Amino acid sequence: MTMIADNLHAVAQRIAHACQQCDRPVDAVRLLAVSKTFGPDAVQAAFDVGQRAFGENYIQEAVEKITALQALPIEWHCIGPIQSNKTRLVAEHFQWVHTVDRLKIAQRLSEQRPAHLPPLQVCIQVNVDGGPTKSGVAPQEAAALAAAVAALPRLQLRGIMCIPEPAPDFVAARAVFMSAKAVFDALLAQGLPLDTLSMGMSGDLDAAIAGGSTMVRVGSAIFGARHYPASA
Numbered sequence: 001m002t003m004i005a006d007n008l009h010a011v012a013q014r015i016a017h018a019c020q021q022c023d024r025p026v027d028a029v030r031l032l033a034v035s036k037t038f039g040p041d042a043v044q045a046a047f048d049v050g051q052r053a054f055g056e057n058y059i060q061e062a063v064e065k066i067t068a069l070q071a072l073p074i075e076w077h078c079i080g081p082i083q084s085n086k087t088r089l090v091a092e093h094f095q096w097v098h099t100v101d102r103l104k105i106a107q108r109l110s111e112q113r114p115a116h117l118p119p120l121q122v123c124i125q126v127n128v129d130g131g132p133t134k135s136g137v138a139p140q141e142a143a144a145l146a147a148a149v150a151a152l153p154r155l156q157l158r159g160i161m162c163i164p165e166p167a168p169d170f171v172a173a174r175a176v177f178m179s180a181k182a183v184f185d186a187l188l189a190q191g192l193p194l195d196t197l198s199m200g201m202s203g204d205l206d207a208a209i210a211g212g213s214t215m216v217r218v219g220s221a222i223f224g225a226r227h228y229p230a231s232a
């Protein structure tokens, strides 16, 4: 588990270096540790060296982990696709959701968010590069969805997230991330009080930070290669 501590330190240095390269303050970028497929002991090891925000893709697996670690003040982020029949679990167990791309899912999350919890913090997933993934709203539809989500009572819209296809080089990757930043800036200009641009993973966090990311989602660079597929 000291490997996890060492890796977290190295990722923090990578983030700091990327920020310096583009003249952004080091604290402008938050690190979300993506713990999917890794057990509670791995999360605990990262927690023990100060990591507080963790991302999970598979709802069922996440709920087991969240329950096992409920004594710890962890901020859990859902970063996987959400089917209608899983919205209640998400609304009840997570603090954040990055993957809202349909109003119907947002409405269910708002209705099902327990009254004793603060509003669910939400990012809209945008398909910035028109990639083959079916997830994410088209950039030109982001404004309408954002306005509708922002009006829901039990959700707080924080920004957008994207998962672009791997690009051939740094400059190409940064260009795609800058197009996500343009969508984000357009929503700000619309008057929405947003602060989160969730983009960048182990392989492309440097380009994402150069493109304006405020939250990178990093899994394998912290926890190592993922070896088993988790069930959804």
Ligand SMILES: *Cc1c(COP(=O)(O)O)cnc(C)c1O
Binding pocket: 034, 036, 057, 079, 080, 163, 201, 202, 203, 217, 218, 219, 220, 221
């Ligand atoms: C798995 C995953 C990550 C982390 O990917 P790594 O390449 O392991 O850093 C980030 N975001 C999403 C949406 C993921 O599914």
